[in-house]
Amino acid sequence: MNLPAGRSQTAMFTASEVEAQTGVPATTLRQWERRYGFPHPVRNASGYRLYSPLDIAAIQHMQAHLNAGVQASRAAELTRRDLAGAAEPPGTAAPDAARDPAEWAQLLTAALLASDTERASALLGQVHAQLPVEDVVTEVISPTLIEVGARWERGEITVAHEHQATAFLRARLSNLMDVAGVNEGFGPLVVAACAPLEQHELGLMMLTLALRRRGVRVAYLGANTPLGDLAVFARMQGARAVLLALNGEWALNATLEHLRDLGGLNVPLFLGGALLNVRPELAAQLGGEYAGPDAPRAAQAIAAYLHRAAHTEGGHA
Known part of the structure; x- marks a missing residue:
């Protein structure tokens, strides 16, 4: 991930302006400067740090590595390598690839x-x-x-x-x-779990992430969750909706066998996953609603439902 060659190194942005552009707090910028040797701000006559466009590009690349799950020390190493490439004369550095x-x-x-x-x-x-x-x-x-x-x-x-x-x-x-955080959302809690015998959890993780990024609180329980345990947890946590993922027939059979364990929850049941995408009519058979064909649309539908429910309850208060 080479930084674009020729990026201006003229110091022109204050720490607060950099924070507004990148979302990285000024305290973190100073920590990176001490620990990793970048960014490279200069001091103006008043002693304040000023950052260049190249500094901002390096900060954004560091953040991208961190968002991808790279450890901080390794992310810094990769960013320093990118900085070295950007400092080479024009024509010697590999351009940033623009791909679809x-x-x-x-x-x-x-x-x-x-x-x-x-x-x-x-x-x-x-x-x-x-x-x-x-x-x-x-x-x-x-x-x-x-x-x-x-x-x-x-x-x-x-x-x-x-x-x-x-x-x-x-x-x-x-x-x-983890970055999105379970406790940083608003309002009622959604409990998300994979159906019994369902081990494929990555789709549900994507939907959980999409919901949390929309400000919805989600308790994520993971793969192969017994429906009885799911119901007990949802009651104890006061959940206002349950999200269940099924990706194959193995999960459908196990869910039908234990579906009665969800009886009495009296909260909406949203169903998703590869199996539901092929056979959305199964949602009604399982006593719930089809969440949607992909994480963004499912998250939008669930968040909209919670918003309407909260508005209705507020109007009846």
């Missing part, structure tokens, strides 16, 4: 199947620098997962390859979910 999401997904798939996780981390860092978080998730990570799964089904890769790729992407999604 499909190309990024192909490159990410190739890196993961080659077990080159360092390359995969660097690619995700570049993607985060160019695309919004939800576009990264839905247009790059999700197609990568689909392609890896398809290659496994065709016998082109081993289950070990599939597991390593999935574990890598799960870690990145988990990092993004």
Whole structure:
């Protein structure tokens, strides 16, 4: 992820202006300066730090690496390498590649199947620098997962390859979910879980991330959640909606067998996942509503429902 060569090194932005542009607090900028040797502000006559456009580009690249789940020390190492490339004379530094999401997904798939996780981390860092978080998730990570799964089904890769790729992407999604935070939202709580015997949780993680980024509080329970335990947890936490993911027939059969355990919750049940995308009519059979075909649209529908419910309750108060 080389920084663009020729980026101006003229110091012109105050710390508060840099914070407004990048979202990185001034205190963090000073920590990076001390620990990692960048950015490189100069002092004006009054002693205040001034940052250049090249500094801002470096800060954004550092943030992109961190958002991709790269450890801070490694992210700083990669950013310093990028800075060195940007400082080379014009014509000697590799230009920043402008790619569409499909190309990024192909490159990410190739890196993961080659077990080159360092390359995969660097690619995700570049993607985060160019695309919004939800576009990264839905247009790059999700197609990568689909392609890896398809290659496994065709016998082109081993289950070990599939597991390593999935574990890598799960870690990145988990990092993004932690950044969004479960307690930073508003209003009623949504409990999200995978149905019994359902081990494929990455789609639900994407939806949880999308909901949290819309300010919705979500308690994420993960894979293979017994419905009885889910119901007890939802009651104890005072959940106002439940989100259940099913990706295959194995999960459908197990859910139908124990569906009675959700009786008496008296909260909306939203259902999603690959199986529901193919057979959305199953949502009604399971006593719930189809969440939607992808994370952004499902998150928007659930958030809209919660907003309407809160408005209705407020009007009746």
